[in-house]
Amino acid sequence: MPTIDEIARLARVSPATVSKVLNNRPYVSPTTRARVEQVIAETGFVPSLRARGLSARRSFILGLLIPYRADQFFADPHLLEIMRGIEAEANRHGYHLLLSTARAPREAAGAFSHLLRSDMLDGAILVETLDVQPFAELLRQRPAPWVVIGYAPPGPAPAVHADDFGGALAATRHLLGLGHRRLAVISSTPRPSALDERLRGIRAGLAEAGLTLDSALLVSGDCSLASGEAAAADLLDRPAPPTAIVALNDRMAAGAMRAAIARGLEVPADLSLVGFDDIALASLLSPALTTVRQPGYCLGEAAAATLCGLLGGQAPTTAAVIPTELIVRGSSGPPRAPERG
Amino acid sequence: MPTIDEIARLARVSPATVSKVLNNRPYVSPTTRARVEQVIAETGFVPSLRARGLSARRSFILGLLIPYRADQFFADPHLLEIMRGIEAEANRHGYHLLLSTARAPREAAGAFSHLLRSDMLDGAILVETLDVQPFAELLRQRPAPWVVIGYAPPGPAPAVHADDFGGALAATRHLLGLGHRRLAVISSTPRPSALDERLRGIRAGLAEAGLTLDSALLVSGDCSLASGEAAAADLLDRPAPPTAIVALNDRMAAGAMRAAIARGLEVPADLSLVGFDDIALASLLSPALTTVRQPGYCLGEAAAATLCGLLGGQAPTTAAVIPTELIVRGSSGPPRAPERG
DNA sequence: CTGAAAGCGCTTACAG
DNA sequence: CTGAAAGCGCTTACAG
Numbered sequence: 001m002p003t004i005d006e007i008a009r010l011a012r013v014s015p016a017t018v019s020k021v022l023n024n025r026p027y028v029s030p031t032t033r034a035r036v037e038q039v040i041a042e043t044g045f046v047p048s049l050r051a052r053g054l055s056a057r058r059s060f061i062l063g064l065l066i067p068y069r070a071d072q073f074f075a076d077p078h079l080l081e082i083m084r085g086i087e088a089e090a091n092r093h094g095y096h097l098l099l100s101t102a103r104a105p106r107e108a109a110g111a112f113s114h115l116l117r118s119d120m121l122d123g124a125i126l127v128e129t130l131d132v133q134p135f136a137e138l139l140r141q142r143p144a145p146w147v148v149i150g151y152a153p154p155g156p157a158p159a160v161h162a163d164d165f166g167g168a169l170a171a172t173r174h175l176l177g178l179g180h181r182r183l184a185v186i187s188s189t190p191r192p193s194a195l196d197e198r199l200r201g202i203r204a205g206l207a208e209a210g211l212t213l214d215s216a217l218l219v220s221g222d223c224s225l226a227s228g229e230a231a232a233a234d235l236l237d238r239p240a241p242p243t244a245i246v247a248l249n250d251r252m253a254a255g256a257m258r259a260a261i262a263r264g265l266e267v268p269a270d271l272s273l274v275g276f277d278d279i280a281l282a283s284l285l286s287p288a289l290t291t292v293r294q295p296g297y298c299l300g301e302a303a304a305a306t307l308c309g310l311l312g313g314q315a316p317t318t319a320a321v322i323p324t325e326l327i328v329r330g331s332s333g334p335p336r337a338p339e340r341g
Numbered sequence: 342m343p344t345i346d347e348i349a350r351l352a353r354v355s356p357a358t359v360s361k362v363l364n365n366r367p368y369v370s371p372t373t374r375a376r377v378e379q380v381i382a383e384t385g386f387v388p389s390l391r392a393r394g395l396s397a398r399r400s401f402i403l404g405l406l407i408p409y410r411a412d413q414f415f416a417d418p419h420l421l422e423i424m425r426g427i428e429a430e431a432n433r434h435g436y437h438l439l440l441s442t443a444r445a446p447r448e449a450a451g452a453f454s455h456l457l458r459s460d461m462l463d464g465a466i467l468v469e470t471l472d473v474q475p476f477a478e479l480l481r482q483r484p485a486p487w488v489v490i491g492y493a494p495p496g497p498a499p500a501v502h503a504d505d506f507g508g509a510l511a512a513t514r515h516l517l518g519l520g521h522r523r524l525a526v527i528s529s530t531p532r533p534s535a536l537d538e539r540l541r542g543i544r545a546g547l548a549e550a551g552l553t554l555d556s557a558l559l560v561s562g563d564c565s566l567a568s569g570e571a572a573a574a575d576l577l578d579r580p581a582p583p584t585a586i587v588a589l590n591d592r593m594a595a596g597a598m599r600a601a602i603a604r605g606l607e608v609p610a611d612l613s614l615v616g617f618d619d620i621a622l623a624s625l626l627s628p629a630l631t632t633v634r635q636p637g638y639c640l641g642e643a644a645a646a647t648l649c650g651l652l653g654g655q656a657p658t659t660a661a662v663i664p665t666e667l668i669v670r671g672s673s674g675p676p677r678a679p680e681r682g
Numbered sequence: 683c684t685g686a687a688a689g690c691g692c693t694t695a696c697a698g
Numbered sequence: 699c700t701g702a703a704a705g706c707g708c709t710t711a712c713a714g
Contacts, residue, residue: 001458001460003690003691003692004691004692004693005691005692013700013701014700014701014702015691015692015693015701016693016694016700016701016702017699017700017701018692019692019693019694020693020700022692023693026699027699027700028699028700029699029700032699032700044458046455046458046459046460047459047691047692048395048459048460048690048691048692049459049460049461049692050391050394050395050400050460050461050690050691050692051395051690051691051692051693051706052691052692052693053391053394053395053692053706054389054391054392054394054395054690054691054692054693054705054706054707054708055691055692055693055694055705055706056692056693056694056706057693057706059391061439064440079421080420080421083440083442084442087440087441087442091452096439096441096456096461097439097440097441098402098437098438098439098440099405099424099428099438099439099440100428100437100438101424101425101428111432114387115437117342117385117387118387118388118389118390119342119387119389119390119391119707120390120391120437225625254625258627279621280620280621280622281621281622281625284566284595284622286599344706344707344708345707345708345709346707346708354684354685355684355685355686356685356707356708356709357684357685357686357687357709357710358683358684358685359708360708360709360710361684361709363708363709364709367683368683368684369683369684370683370684373683373684388707388708389706389707389708390708391706391707391708392690392706392707392708392709393707393708393709394690394708395689395690395691395692395706395707395708395709396689396690396707396708396709396710397690397708397709397710398690398709460691
């Protein structure tokens, strides 16, 4: 691999001039620039990022930090999408992406902290999980800028999150528009911020129609399919079951559908179902599940754009909210006997 | 952040001596070593990988190269698992992981090639896709070692792949052991190497029992759920339908299950079903799908271990094969009326 | 066992 | 507009 010195020799200029050309800096005559550019093109020279990083005091690498516990990591069906979005946008700005799936917080002081101290990252994107606080603490001690994907930035770092509130609002309006009045909700315990927002959006949608969420119709699972099935079973076995159920994620909605079918109910005629996330399973159910899609790719893109802006000297922005999309499929429809408001 | 010079000053030694301590080299007296180590511990000093990379001529970064086309990327349900395995093993050897989801081959000359030339990677792991060849070509021109996850290493690079053959053999033995004799297979066109191996394993299993795969019972989908449904419909509507179907991936198996249920068949009494991969959907079906699990995490681990071995000066190994596991669930059982061989 | 010196391949003031 | 020199923070021979 040629070095900048060889390029300089071939183009009969100094390394400093080659550097100016490489970095698109002024004060190079057009003819000189053309000559250098030609040599670069002929040799296929690409400057060493190792050397560049040392002298320019930047690494051209962004860290994607995903704290997780083994049972959690795969729970997020959008991680790959988020990664793709981040990488595409980072590449546009000349950055590479380093992956660090930091283990549980207790190990945070280990690999993760070491990575940050090793001076290898120009900035970082932290994916919010339940245990994000210790990692945020480590980042706060560093000079490099960082961005959170999720809610509750534990400090002054910008955050990017999906419009869970708006998605829930749209889903609720959709069901109300179909004529439903007895809406039940399958929530989750514990409930991360995103699910809080979804619940808030549902309440707001009901409020628009002059309704409130009957606390008896708010039940909780633990985000798993089985818990959704159990919660729905509870709701459906009551004297006055709901005509529609919104589950705060798709897996619980899939469980609810299973409970409904087991009781001989027809979806959506006897029971409408709406989920959140649009995981692969959603479109494979029969009937396919109406759900609120997570904008994974866009979340990643927006987070990377924000971080690159910070690195470029832009003032920190406030939290960005990425639109969600209501995907209407077969699991939601008008109730068999429309009720009166 | 302190530098090695400051540590040297604090420990009253030369930077060269600090370097020896940092790199666990001999020729440092125990007392000196202890003093330096104490200063390092007190200051929390971590050497700059930027500087270390430049002088030691290595970056401590491994590239994870995933060529993909937009519609392909998410098809592999094990990418996250593979990533986790690679990262865990790489970290054990002091390496970090850089993610490069290189776009379609036509863009390969762009970001991907630039990354390789920028001298940023000590080695690379290439995830096999249909279009892996152009990327392998780029890697071959580099001095850095690399490893393929998948089949058909296009050259002398070591490859690591799952034991698709063995998994298919186990699945076939399982069905034969239950008493099935009329086995059908839903394959795919085009058929990547992994699926070829699976088909080979099925034939081998049948051969053990003195059977051969009836070519009329070998049909093809395109790996999608819908194609599996159509293929199964074709098989089930015949005068003499099979008592068991092996689909070369879970999505097609899920489609086959849908086709069976639509025809009022009972799974597994009327039709046993086996898939491959153990995607999340597999355990969520009713009945849950018997399938051959992909050892994603282990694949990643093995690939990273091989690559780190190469970087440590070990001789190139031949291809490593990672065991697969047959997960028996509710979709497979004895046929209603056991046939005679 | 220890340290002074040179060098990794760039960029950054600075002088011309 | 151009280039000589110093420096980024380490490691690597080499001399002592």
